[in-house]
Amino acid sequence: MTGGAEPAPSRPHAVFSGVRGRLLALATAATIPIAGIAGSNAWTAYQSALAQGPRNAMILREVAVARHGAAVETLREIVTGLALRGHLLDMSPEACDAQLARLRGLTPERYSNFWVLDPDGRLVCSGLPAPRGESYAHLDYVPAVRRSHAFEFGEFTIGMLSQRAVLPGVAPILGPDDTLRGMVGGSLFLGFFLRSDRGTQVAGDRSVWLIDQDGSVLPFGSAVAGALPPPDILARIGRNGEEEVRGRARDGTDHAWSAQELEPGLRLLVGLPVQAEVAAAQAALLRRLLELGLFLTGCLAAIVFGVEIAVSRPLRRLAARVRGWAPGSPLARDPKAAGPKEVRDLDRALAAAAAALTEREEALTGALRQRDLLMAEIHHRVKNNLQIVASLLNLQAGRLRSAAAQAEFAVARDRVQALATLHRHLYLHQSFERISLRPFLEELSRQLGDALGTGPDSGIAIRIAAEDIELSSDQAISLALLITESVSNAMRYAFPDGLGGTIDISLAVDGEEALLVISDDGVGLGGAEPNGDGLGLQLIEGFAAHLGGSAEIAGEHGTRIAVRFPIHHRSVEDTLRGAA
The missing domain is CATH 1.10.287 (Helix Hairpins)
Known part of the structure; x- marks a missing residue:
């Protein structure tokens, strides 16, 4: 069974025009939500892995705050306790020196010195030998206490007596009317922080710094300046409470930092390299995406293979059998009848239709x-x-x-x-609907010649030049009558008084039209029908109109009748409809 050729579809349309392509498109569309959910989970896991660095830095900060914050808090409590009692100002300078020396002697590895200043910042007494009356007013914590009437930490500095790096803290001695009577100070060895930090390692690659109110940085242990955050982050981190930040350190490596304010003007900063964690998170993300891609590819491949085996092949076999089917014969059975129920139903339906x-x-x-x-x-x-x-x-x-x-x-x-x-x-x-014209015209001409007396003795000859075409019976009737009328008129009126001549009948095809020309070399229309009623010419024009054309008649040098008419084709459907 054959049909007309169809235009080839465009390539994208051809890919999705078959069952396999469409099912693959549907399966691909169905995997989009799965891919979205799996991708979202992979991204969430990636972000969680990246956040692990700041969480670890926060844990290390809490440990460091608990350890180093205790030393700072102890210094505050000791100095504040001495200031609240206020008895040191009531003692003699020598007795005050002795008491402060005994207090320092309790933990000499931790505290550098304890001292008492008058309201103007001059030394009253000290745990270490020092000139009395020496002015400490130029140190940053003296004007700070004068302003706040509260405990204040100073900047990291070199002790005037110990000549070692210390963190000073000063509390005011207030009178009953809240007037400043003096100040009690103490200094904590910064080396104590370093020894304490080396003795209790939490993570070998972490860094800890202490930052004073002036922005000076004291590194603990193995902390290096390259692991510090950029200056803009360092200036603000931890000033408003606890804070975690992740970014590039000054040496270009990925770090996570966590900071907390131990006391006003004193911050603790912990840094942790997260280069390995970032690389591991990226590797895990890529691995998850690769696994997702392989999973979806495997699913689509399984779908394509399943559709090919279960649907496409049975349909192609069915299409091949339908193309090989010839009208009048049964549709061949499939020796490998298989496939989905719908394909088998279609097979049975086509067989029944055949x-x-x-x-x-x-x-x-x-x-x-x-x-x-x-x-x-x-x-x-x-x-x-x-x-x-x-x-x-x-x-x-x-x-x-x-x-x-x-x-x-x-x-x-x-x-x-x-x-x-x-x-x-x-x-x-x-052939009851169509007739071959050439043999018909030849017999018709002979018949007319015999009836009208043409022949070798008459001097009148009929010549036929017609293509062998087929016409419907309706058109053939009009054509036969038109030729009969034209030839009869020519025989009777074109050659009077025994005049001889020739009558030419030609029929040619021009596309979907035919051109009939009947001409003679007689006397022309001047010798037309003697009765003068013109019935023959009217019949000729009528037959030409029935053919679907019109007659062009000329009679100057003989008579010429030309009729151009369309060729009617009777379709197979019309023939079958007539037989039904």
Whole structure:
């Protein structure tokens, strides 16, 4: 079974025009939510892995705050306790020196010194020997205590007496009326922080710094300046409570920092390199995405393979069997009948349709054969009846004495005889809807010549130049009558007084049209019908109109009749519809 060629679809359309392509597109669309969820989970895990660094830095900061903050808090408590009692100002300078020396002697590795200043910042007494009355007013914590009347830490500095790096802290001694009577100070060895930090390592690669109010940085242990955050982050981190930050350190490595304010103006900063964690998080993200891609690719491959085996192959086999099916034969069965139920149902439906078409074709073939027999019988009987009518007309014309009447009967006889000849060709050639023109025109010309007396002795010849085309029976009837009328007129009026000549009949095809030309070299229209009624020319124009064209008649040098008309094609559907 064949059909007209269809234009090739564009490549994207061709990919998704089949069942496999469409199911693959649907499966791909169905995996989008899965891919979105899995991708979102992978991204969440990646962000969580990146956040692990700041969380670890926060834990280390809490440990460091608990350890180093205790030393700072102890210094505050000792100094604040001495200031609240206020008895040191009531003692003699020597007794005050001795008491402060005993207090320092309790933990000499931790505290550098304890001292008492008057409201102007001059030394009153000290745990270490020092000149009395020496002014400490230039140190940063003296004006700070004067302003706040509260405990204040100073900047990291070198002790005036110990000549070692210390962190000073000072508390005010206030009178009953909240007036400043003096100040009690103490200093904590910064080296104590370093020894404490080395003794209790929490993470070998972490860094800890202590930052004073002036921004000076004291590194603990193995902390290096390259691990510090950029200056803008260092200036603000931890000033508003606890804070965690991740970014690039000054040496370009990835770090996480956590800071907390131990006391106003004193911050503790912990840094932790997270280069390995970032790389591990990125590797885990890539691994998850790769696993997702492999999973989806495997799923799509399984779908494609399953569709190919279960759907596409059975459909292709079915399509091949349908293409190989010939009308009149049953649809071949599939030796590998398999596939989904829908494909098997389609197979059975096509087989049933093929069987129904075969039965219908057999019925139509039988109907056509019966019609052919009937049409042959009809044309045969019509031909016989028309010949009888022609014979009766001929007999009747022989009984008439009027030459004009005999001529009219002869014309009628020729017309009837032309129709009889047409019906004879229709049933002899077993084509009841169409007729081959060339043999018909040759016989019609001979018949007219015999009837009108043309021949070698008459001096009038009929020449035919016609292509062998087929016309429908309706057009053939009009064409036969038009030629009969034109040739009869030419024989009777174009060659008067025994004048000889030639009558030419030509029929040519021009595309979907035909051109009929009947011409003679006689006297032209000047020698037309003697009765002058013009009936022959009217009939010619009428037959031309019935053919679907018009007659162009010229009569200057002989007569020329040209008719251009469309060729009507009777379709197979019309033929089958007529047989149904």
